[in-house]
Amino acid sequence: MARFKENDLPKSKITLSALQKATLIFQYSGKHRWKFYVGLLFLLLTGGTALAFPKLMGLLVDCVKNKDNAQANFIALILVGILFMQSIFSFFRLSLFVNFTENTLANLRLALYSNLVKLPMSFFSQKRVGELNSRISSDISQIQDTLTSTIAEFLRQFILIVGGIALLATESFKLTLLMLSVVPLVAVAAVIFGRFIRGYSKKVQDKVAESQVIVEETMQGISIVKAFANEWYEIARYKTQIKEVIQIAIKGGKYRGYFASFIIFCLFGAIVAVVWYGVQLSISGEMSVGQLISFVLYSTFVGASFGGIAELYAQIQKAIGATERVFELLDETPEKIEGTSTHQSIEKIKGNVSFKNVAFQYPSRKEMKVLKDVSFTAQFGQKIAIVGPSGAGKSTIASLLLRFYSIAEGSIEIDHKNISDYDLEQLRGNMSIVPQDVILFGGTIRENIAYGKPNATEEEILAAAQQANAYNFIESFPEKLDTLVGERGVKLSGGQRQRIAIARALLKNPSILILDEATSSLDSESEKLVQEALEILMEGRTSIIIAHRLSTIRSADQILVLDKGVIAEQGTHQELIALDNGIYKNLSNLQFSNS
Template sequence: MPRYQENDLPKAKLDSNSLQKALRIFKYGKNHKWKFFLGLIFLLLTSATALAFPKLMGMLVDCVTNKNLNRANEIAVALLVILMLQAVFSFFRISLFVNFTENSLSNIRFALYENLVKLPMSFYSQKRVGELNSRISADISQLQDTFTTTIAEFLRQFILIIGGFIILGNISPKLTLMMLAIVPVVAVAAVIFGRFIRKYGKKTQDKVAESQVIVEETLQGISNVKAFANEWYEIQRYKNKIREIVKIAIKGGQYRGYFASFIILCLFGCVVAIVWYGITLTIKGEVKDVGDLISFVLYTTFIGASFGGIAEMYAQIQKAVGATERVFELLEEVPEDIKTSQKSSIVEKIRGNVAFQNVAFSYPSRKEVQVLKNVNFTAEFGQKIAIVGPSGAGKSTISSLLLRFYDITSGEILVDGKNIYDYDLENLRGNMSIVPQDVILFGGTIKENIAYGKPEATDEEIIKAAKQANAFNFVDGFPEKFETLVGERGVKLSGGQRQRIAIARALLKNPSILILDEATSSLDSESEKLVQEALEVLMEGRTSIIIAHRLSTIRNADKILVLDNGIITEEGTHQELINLENGIYKNLSNLQFSNS
């Protein structure tokens, strides 16, 4: 699973198409766009004051030659004013860019989350949640850095380079040509060299991370290591990895040494060369005075530093454009038709008659495999319909289709004689509840988890649902009662306790159609008894679709459907199916009851 760090996010090629896509981010600035453009004005003012600084410094040095103290004082005051202006302009530039960026990114984060939550199950069946999470956090952080600092700095350095060259050309065209021949080349070479060294540093980090994985694996599985007497093997594995780290780190150190030598020789050599040539031209009278030479050296330093910085920033902008493209990929995924307003009370209460008519289905990711083939059955209001069959027969798929998690390939599913695609999604799902085999609770309190079925429920309703679900006694036994935190995914509760919370949640919702997806298959006998009692209460007065693994739980069902390889092969009551010679149900029943 790719877990991108911000440093190694993929870059996008910068062209008019990719930049056009990236500029769509501005629509999320909404009524904050003016802050970005005002920030650009302050950016221009910051750059202008920065360009005035070397010129004034040169003029200040000339006061030594002219022995003009008053003029020196005036220039010194002007320099202080420029520094103060630069400080003020920088403050507003940074504040405005941060303000614009944070507001825009909060809108993007919200739009992204809203779209992700509304995406259909077919999307999640093809994507890893960890990857989405990792991508969103890394990509949004990249945008944050780029819009708060990188774009502004890139433009500032660009203005400094262009403005610097114009001013240098005015001071001395000859000296400018010499500077152009060496400084940019050396600056770019320094950037490439620096990037190469960073890659080496990253290699060392990767190897250290790999060695940490060995330590973690060994200590986590220490009982296995001891049981197989494999201490020597793990020690050798770690030793080899440590040797690799040393080898790469030493090589990286050598390259850093070369880089330090390169900087001393080339960059400082450039400064010496330019100063020497400048002095030669000043002596010949081609450069007016020493002040101009000082200004020239300062401008050259500015330009050299800007050349060095701008290459790195260009790479950051490429990453940001790539991040924007990936964010918009997720934003452009087509969501389900779900209203975003506060969940209203269900307008249309359905009765709960369900009919599958010639339903065929294949999962979007495996279109060649037909999971269901012409499935036909009816479930009248108040009936208990059980679906049994071997693993992979398509039992859970029936509940997913009823909830409209996926679109059927052919046929029709009717609820109260009306096609399920003619219902509003909220209305359809609002009339249904599912109690799955593996109940996942949210990391809040027990009260919040029960109220998830009806967020506006009163305390009395929550307590009543807990009592009906056989959950009240164990909840009341906790010191914090209904305010007890369940832990991430409900880890602080046992399987039976989680199931009863899920049943209380379903009871509170008061659905017309109830789906029980192997709700007791992973429980011990005592928990199963309590959960089964709670399920009996829950199933009263509503249509129940029971996907069963343990046949003992469905003996009283009004109708049992035997699903095998996507086809309903047998249908009837427990008694009718047990009498079928060589029937699948009879064989399953014999197997289970002979083993119990």
């Protein structure tokens, strides 16, 4: 897959409303805003001193005609002084803009991340992680470059164009008219042509990236390639892509040749034309040689600025587009989370759960009801198992209990109180989930267990590990609790990850426990250890067990059989087995006959 490049960032039209939206970024500058304004002052001083340079160079050259050595020394000293001042102004301009930008963007990043983390699950179900990552990385980087240098450079080029043209007119009005009719047009044409060339370079890069995908896929699936004896097929596929790369690259090379010819002839031709006409005016006595030198330098400033300002304008357009996309995320409404840093203040709930005529459809699939008129009750300390075929709505019940989504009809109550009346942190702070696909964070085992209770002591962490049957394998590692688990826990086996997740849940000591097919992907030995740990975990709390393997739920107080979003059957294992031609009985016969 072609990697995301900064050049691919979409641009936004620079309108008054877009500019107003972009200036909202200053809200995040806080006490650092003054640095931006002082930086602008130094920018003006940098531009002003730069404009004085060509004029003084012309006066210095004219000292040859006047044979005025003292005057030459004086002007040379002023030029050195101007260079010294420019160095100081540039240093403060850059350091102030960087300081302002880094502090502002740190606040913006924090605000964006804080808002993202607090957004509801319905938002994440409709957005790709890569897209959200791009907001925090590519879009913020684009804003960073713009605030640090692009705006300053754009304003500096603008000052040089306006000031340069004004000072050109004071040197020679006739020559200024010639320069304005030739040099800016050639400079702008060079920019447009240059952008076209870069477009071709990008096509080559994209084609190379496409060919690289073939290499990656082949290497990753080399066993399949060899098993099917398809080496020649893959070579032919790669060869086709390489031929396309060659064709586009050669065509791009021709355009680069045209571009080089254009630059040599037109741009330098325009400078020759201006100098030639200036020499004619000097010969006729309308301007001095020093004035001609000043004019040529000013022309170079103006031409270069015309060429550069178009690219800078495009960068500013990208930055405005990036700012709009960042603020779109900041405008998303987060969940109401109180934000306490510890779990100490969370009030305990008992754990009586009641679903009353619950109906639900996902926001992204509103036409399809996942649950229809679901009602059941789980008393404190009971084990309620939910079984059924894939897509029946089992995991949806867990999501609704955690209030990841709002229900369309009916109500869910905990301890005879509607879950929407609970503070989210209190509600979720009293629940733990052990999922089928355990997600661990890329730190140590200690950090992952303590995620259930960030202020837990060493003794509490070790006690949770022992109860979860995780202590023995943790002790077998050289670093013990300080063992790094790797990204998403890849350095641990499935059973080890599952037991870490159980230890995490135990440490949290929830009132309501949700087990989402917690043993379905484990081998027999791991399943036995995990099942033992789960039995300890389920003691003294309400447990909602979403099960795939029916052998794990025989002792459940109540089993709900979900089918097509409705509870088709309900009862204990013995009651459901007794139902003739029942769904549970058929599932049970199917599983146990295969085992």
